[in-house]
Amino acid sequence: MIIIIGLISxxxxxxxxxxxxxxxxxxxxxxxxxxxxxYINGNIEAGDTIKFQxxxxxxxxxxxFAKGISISSKGGSVADAVKIGDIIKxxxxxxxxxxxxxxxxxxxxxxxxxxxxxxxxxxxxGIHRPYYPKEKLENKTLKEVQEINDALxxxxxxxxxxxxxPRNLSELMLSRTSNEIYWLTKSDKINLGRRPLWYEEFLVxxxxxxxxxxxxxxNPLIHSESVDDEYxxxxxxxxxxxxxxxxxEKIAYMEQLLKIKILx
Numbered sequence: 001m002i003i004i005i006g007l008i009s010x011x012x013x014x015x016x017x018x019x020x021x022x023x024x025x026x027x028x029x030x031x032x033x034x035x036x037x038x039y040i041n042g043n044i045e046a047g048d049t050i051k052f053q054x055x056x057x058x059x060x061x062x063x064x065f066a067k068g069i070s071i072s073s074k075g076g077s078v079a080d081a082v083k084i085g086d087i088i089k090x091x092x093x094x095x096x097x098x099x100x101x102x103x104x105x106x107x108x109x110x111x112x113x114x115x116x117x118x119x120x121x122x123x124x125x126g127i128h129r130p131y132y133p134k135e136k137l138e139n140k141t142l143k144e145v146q147e148i149n150d151a152l153x154x155x156x157x158x159x160x161x162x163x164x165x166p167r168n169l170s171e172l173m174l175s176r177t178s179n180e181i182y183w184l185t186k187s188d189k190i191n192l193g194r195r196p197l198w199y200e201e202f203l204v205x206x207x208x209x210x211x212x213x214x215x216x217x218x219n220p221l222i223h224s225e226s227v228d229d230e231y232x233x234x235x236x237x238x239x240x241x242x243x244x245x246x247x248x249e250k251i252a253y254m255e256q257l258l259k260i261k262i263l264x
Contacts, residue, residue: 015042017055024070027100035065044076049083068094075106085114090253097124113163116199125184128176164196207241
């Protein structure tokens with residue numbers, strides 16, 4: 001577990017968890033909703049992992065059938081961001097960071113980096129180096145400050161590497177002070193990828209995912225209606241395959257996490 005305390009200061013609203021028929025992709029109501037979107041809005045504070053678990057526990061099946069999770073947060077507790085990200089990862093939920101819903105900053109990045117599927121709008125994600133609050137460091141010697149911060153940066157790099165975050169993004173994060181923000185560009189978004197490497201290869205090997213077709217879909221120069229049709233047809237097959245593969249694992253994880261029986 002990463003040892004970071006927090007990534008951003010300031011007074012912002014505590015995290016709120018809700019379901020909605022509004023698509024974070026378009027900002028409009030879903031015409032024929034089969035599963036809602038989950039919205040996480042506000043600062044990620046200590047204890048929000050428990051709040052998130054309680055939110056899921058109220059209606060586990062609504063969580064299971066939710067289309068995805070939209071996050072808008074200015075940051076906060078990294079410990080809770082990491083734990084929430086771990087829940088999202090182990091329940092295979094799709095993360096959406098959209099210009100329609102607001103940015104994902106600071107510790108919020110640890111949540112989206114954990115996800116097995118993510119859609120990120122360019123300019124909607126901002127990062128900077130982790131830091132300890134003033135009260136932890138103000139009575140330390142400079143040597144102690146160096147040791148504490150160096151250990152923090154080392155742990156951050158190790159954790160991001162575990163999440164398959166490209167090294168250049170980790171370096172960009174650490175290059176920005178705690179009161180700066182580096183906004184991820186289109187190139188950064190492509191390098192981060194929609195999925196971690198292990199999950200993408202699982203989809204390729206087991207479910208027939210076509211990475212080259214996705215590149216065509218993402219390329220405006222060769223984008224066409226026929227490419228759209230082929231891409232969405234492929235996605236439907238891949239989604240059905242992946243759902244069948246992960247469903248039992250997801251439910252078993254949720255039952256253990258929430259200490260309830262979902263399948264009667």
